[in-house]
Amino acid sequence: MRIENSFIPVRGVGERTERDLWRRGVTHWDAFDPSQVGATTGERIQSYIDEARDRLADADARFFGERFPSNELWRCYENFRGDAVFFDIETTGLSPDTHEVTTVSFHRAGDTTTLVRGDDLTRERVARHLDAPLLVTFNGASFDVPFLEDAFGLDVDAPHLDSMYAAKRVGLSGGLKAIEPRVGIERDRPDISGRDAVRLWHEHERGVDGALETLVSYNREDAVNLRTLMDEVAGRLHAEVFEPERAADGGAEP
Numbered sequence: 001m002r003i004e005n006s007f008i009p010v011r012g013v014g015e016r017t018e019r020d021l022w023r024r025g026v027t028h029w030d031a032f033d034p035s036q037v038g039a040t041t042g043e044r045i046q047s048y049i050d051e052a053r054d055r056l057a058d059a060d061a062r063f064f065g066e067r068f069p070s071n072e073l074w075r076c077y078e079n080f081r082g083d084a085v086f087f088d089i090e091t092t093g094l095s096p097d098t099h100e101v102t103t104v105s106f107h108r109a110g111d112t113t114t115l116v117r118g119d120d121l122t123r124e125r126v127a128r129h130l131d132a133p134l135l136v137t138f139n140g141a142s143f144d145v146p147f148l149e150d151a152f153g154l155d156v157d158a159p160h161l162d163s164m165y166a167a168k169r170v171g172l173s174g175g176l177k178a179i180e181p182r183v184g185i186e187r188d189r190p191d192i193s194g195r196d197a198v199r200l201w202h203e204h205e206r207g208v209d210g211a212l213e214t215l216v217s218y219n220r221e222d223a224v225n226l227r228t229l230m231d232e233v234a235g236r237l238h239a240e241v242f243e244p245e246r247a248a249d250g251g252a253e254p
Helices: 015-023 039-057 061-067 070-083 123-129 144-152 163-169 176-183 194-205 211-248
Strands: 085-091 101-108 111-116 135-137 160-162
Touching (some): 015 211, 039 061, 061 070, 070 160, 070 211, 085 194, 101 144, 101 194, 101 211, 111 123, 111 211, 135 211, 176 211
Parallel strands (some): 135 160
Antiparallel strands (some): 101 111
């Protein structure tokens, strides 16, 4: 599903109105005509489409991030996933007031970078990697993003898609490690957990050989696997939310 299939960013247009448009064959901005709805709604939708076309041509993800309901931000994924940043952090605990960020891995356009505390994990580098059209995390809205903001004095304002909530919508509940096997993801070190990540960091501080390398490998897998997970979740949401309505209109191209 793409941004161009959606009408819910328009004020006054909810899921019922959008689904009604889809059922009548209006599955893309190109198929919309103001006469298909009431005068006020039609004017609002047309005005939105006119502006949104220009914003999409400029790859202005923030425009759409501000207009889509947070639980529908997954609809922007197909448009921006090629330049999205998938990231995950490891810490020494759950509170940014008393604990520290140890590693942060960023996966973007097939490349993965890991920043390590005491080496290259700096505010400037974190901010540079988070400068993206779309951020994707797992439980990042509650943990990763606020932790980084507190730890480095950042204001993360890029559109943020928390895949945990999107996954729940298609019946994939639980932690990332529990979900991965259910979508065909295999890990090189399947027995390592978040608790092990804390242990590995402390072992690294004590000089244990290989501890940091194992931690970095684990953290990088978290970030890389987010891409595979979100691809799967977005596909399932598309099938559940959009495809039934397209079928009702005879399968018109979106």
